[in-house]
Amino acid sequence: MSVDLNSDLGEGFGAYRMGDDAAMLEVVTSANIACGFHAGDPVIMRRTCALAAARGVRIGAHIAYRDPAGFGRRAMAVAPAELRDETLYQLGSLDAFARAAGERVRYVKPHGALYHAAAADRALADAIVAAMREFDPDLALLGPANTEMAFAADAAGTRFLGEGFADRAYTPDGLLAPRSQPGAVLTPDAALAQALSIARDGKAVTVDGDTVAVEAASICVHGDTPAAVEMARRIRTALDESRIPVRPFT
Numbered sequence: 596m597s598v599d600l601n602s603d604l605g606e607g608f609g610a611y612r613m614g615d616d617a618a619m620l621e622v623v624t625s626a627n628i629a630c631g632f633h634a635g636d637p638v639i640m641r642r643t644c645a646l647a648a649a650r651g652v653r654i655g656a657h658i659a660y661r662d663p664a665g666f667g668r669r670a671m672a673v674a675p676a677e678l679r680d681e682t683l684y685q686l687g688s689l690d691a692f693a694r695a696a697g698e699r700v701r702y703v704k705p706h707g708a709l710y711h712a713a714a715a716d717r718a719l720a721d722a723i724v725a726a727m728r729e730f731d732p733d734l735a736l737l738g739p740a741n742t743e744m745a746f747a748a749d750a751a752g753t754r755f756l757g758e759g760f761a762d763r764a765y766t767p768d769g770l771l772a773p774r775s776q777p778g779a780v781l782t783p784d785a786a787l788a789q790a791l792s793i794a795r796d797g798k799a800v801t802v803d804g805d806t807v808a809v810e811a812a813s814i815c816v817h818g819d820t821p822a823a824v825e826m827a828r829r830i831r832t833a834l835d836e837s838r839i840p841v842r843p844f845t
Contacts (some may be wrong), residue, residue, distance in 0.1 A: 600623045
């Protein structure tokens with residue numbers, strides 16, 4: 596049994612920084628790097644790819660709706676054909692910097708509102724998978740298990756990996772609690788307990804105190820969560836002490 600540890604990185608823009616990417620890349624095994632639509636710019640993309648490659652961290656494209664003002668967390672009406680092209684555009688942009696660093700994009704993880712929309716809407720999930728296959732049929736898709744994203748990937752013959760979240764609360768139906776809901780972002784202690792529960796037992800505690808199954812080959816710690824680096828370090832140490840190997844899924 597092993598698990599991957601991932602984080603959403605490269606989410607600054609220009610002079611604005613979001614989180615401590617360099618420190619987080621010392622802990623995680625996979626980096627979901629913003630591709631310029633919800634955050635990130637060419638300078639940040641190059642720097643983050645170079646840091647990830649130097650540390651042996653796998654690079655994933657953190658695709659998003661074109662919504663920098665809303666940090667990609669606002670619902671948007673984007674036609675599937677347009678989403679396919681925007682996904683392909685983001686993949687090509689990030690892969691250029693990954694290859695300049697001696698690496699390549701190995702997987703895709705949608706961000707924010709797109710993550711939730713593609714999990715529920717098969718047409719959007721199909722559009723993402725179609726762009727992935729056009730770009731590189733060997734790309735893997737990271738997202739919530741047993742959703743339209745997983746079904747679309749399976750139908751197309753694309754490798755799919757389930758993802759769990761250490762720092763976000765779950766609803767009884769296995770979805771993430773809205774960030775507007777109190778307690779949606781977990782404390783460091785609660786995140787540590789949840790990460791271990793997902794890795795060991797495939798379960799997370801819901802907002803109403805029950806448990807829900809979470810199929811996860813990779814566990815995410817958001818780079819913009821308060822004390823994210825310390826949280827990730829504690830989780831990595833606890834996984835090591837529990838003799839659960841932490842290694843990339845790609």
